[in-house]
Amino acid sequence: MRILSRKNHEREKAAEKSEPAPAPVVEEPTAAVEEATDGFVVPVEPAAVPVEEELAEVEEAAAAEETEIRLKASDLLAPSRRDISDHLKPVKPEQPVDMAEVISFANQKGGVAKTTSTLNLAVALSELGNRVLCIDLDPQGNLTMSQGIDPDKCEKSMYDVLVDDVPISEVIAHREIDIAVASIDLAGAEIAMSTKIGRERSLEKALGEIHSEYDYICIDTPPSLGLLTINALTASNKVIVPVQCEYLSMRGLVQLQSTLKMIQENLNPNVHIEGILPTMFDSRTLHAREAVSILEENFGDLVFKSRIRKAVKFAEAPVRGASVLKYDPDSRAASYYRNLAKEVLSDGSS
Numbered sequence: 001m002r003i004l005s006r007k008n009h010e011r012e013k014a015a016e017k018s019e020p021a022p023a024p025v026v027e028e029p030t031a032a033v034e035e036a037t038d039g040f041v042v043p044v045e046p047a048a049v050p051v052e053e054e055l056a057e058v059e060e061a062a063a064a065e066e067t068e069i070r071l072k073a074s075d076l077l078a079p080s081r082r083d084i085s086d087h088l089k090p091v092k093p094e095q096p097v098d099m100a101e102v103i104s105f106a107n108q109k110g111g112v113a114k115t116t117s118t119l120n121l122a123v124a125l126s127e128l129g130n131r132v133l134c135i136d137l138d139p140q141g142n143l144t145m146s147q148g149i150d151p152d153k154c155e156k157s158m159y160d161v162l163v164d165d166v167p168i169s170e171v172i173a174h175r176e177i178d179i180a181v182a183s184i185d186l187a188g189a190e191i192a193m194s195t196k197i198g199r200e201r202s203l204e205k206a207l208g209e210i211h212s213e214y215d216y217i218c219i220d221t222p223p224s225l226g227l228l229t230i231n232a233l234t235a236s237n238k239v240i241v242p243v244q245c246e247y248l249s250m251r252g253l254v255q256l257q258s259t260l261k262m263i264q265e266n267l268n269p270n271v272h273i274e275g276i277l278p279t280m281f282d283s284r285t286l287h288a289r290e291a292v293s294i295l296e297e298n299f300g301d302l303v304f305k306s307r308i309r310k311a312v313k314f315a316e317a318p319v320r321g322a323s324v325l326k327y328d329p330d331s332r333a334a335s336y337y338r339n340l341a342k343e344v345l346s347d348g349s350s
C-alpha cells in the first residue's frame, strides 16, 4: 500500500468527479483512471503497451516509493509510520451532497489547541459562506465557554443527546457560530453510555437529524481516547490532529493512530486523517522548527502547510466569548485559521 500525497489525492478526486465511470478496458486513446489492487486509484495515461503491463509498472513504482518513504521514516519512527501509512487516506466514497463533512479535532494530549482550532476553523469556514455547527464533546466545556455560555447553566447538553437520545437540535445554541453545548455532567456520559447498545454510534445517530442543515460539523473532543472520542471519530469523515510544536508527542500520535485503526476496522471505514496541524509554532526557536521537521519527515504531505503561530490573542479571545476572527478580525492570528480553512477547502474541492 502506498501513501497518497495531498496533491495526488486532490487530482484523483478531481478525476473521479469529472469521469464518473471510466471503462475498465482502455481502447480509446483517452486518459483513464484505474483501480489498483491495493485499493488506491491510480491515474493511467493512454496505453501504448498492454494495460496489464502498465498496471504492473505502476504497482512496482508505488512499491518502490513506499520502501523509500519507510526507510526515511524508520530513522525516527518506523513502526508507527508504517502503521499510520496503512490508514491515512483510504479511497472513500464521495460525500452525498446533502451530508455535512464531519471533522473531529482529536489528540489525547491536553493543551495542544484542539478547542482553539475547532472554534477558529469553524468560524473561518463560516466566513467563507459555509453553514457550520460546532459540537462540544469535552466535559470541561471550554468550547461552550469560548462562546460565552456557562456549561453549568445549560439545561440540556450533549449528555442528554448521547445518553437519553434527546434530539441534538435541542442543545444547539446560536451564537457567533451554532454550537451543541457541553455541560459538566458530560463527564458521566461514558459510564452512562457503557451499557447502551450501539454506544459507539450514539453521536452518528444523533447527527442524522441535522446532517443536511450544515456543510461542516466540527467536533471538539476531550483529551482522552475514551467513548466520547470514539463516538466523535465514528461519526466523522475527517480528523484534524493539532500538535503543539513545543511538546511534540510522537507517542501520543501513535496511540491516536491505533484507536483510529480500530475504528476504521470496526465502526467507520471512511474516517481518515485530514491533516496534522502544527500549533503554537514559534519560528524563532530551534525547538519548534525541529518539531515541524520531525513531523514532516514522518508524515510528509499529511502535515498542513498552514502554521498556527503562537499569539497571545488566542488566550484573550475565549475570555471575551469570541473566536479570534471576531475578537480581532484583522490580526495575524485570525489569518492563520483563514489560511487553514482555505487549505481544508482546497483538499475537498479541487
Ligand SMILES: Nc1ncnc2c1ncn2[C@@H]1O[C@H](COP(=O)(O)OP(=O)(O)O)[C@@H](O)[C@H]1O
Pocket: 109, 110, 111, 112, 113, 114, 115, 116, 117, 142, 223, 279, 280, 281, 308, 309, 310, 311, 312, 314, 315, 316
Ligand atoms: N496559537 C496559540 N498561541 C498561543 N496560545 C494558544 C494558541 N492556541 C491555543 N492557545 C492557548 O493554549 C491553551 C490550550 O489551548 P486549547 O485550545 O484549550 O487546547 P486543548 O483543547 O487541546 O486542551 C489555551 O489557553 C489557549 O488559549
Ligand SMILES: [Mg+2]
Pocket: 114, 115, 116, 138, 142, 220, 221
Ligand atoms: Mg479543549
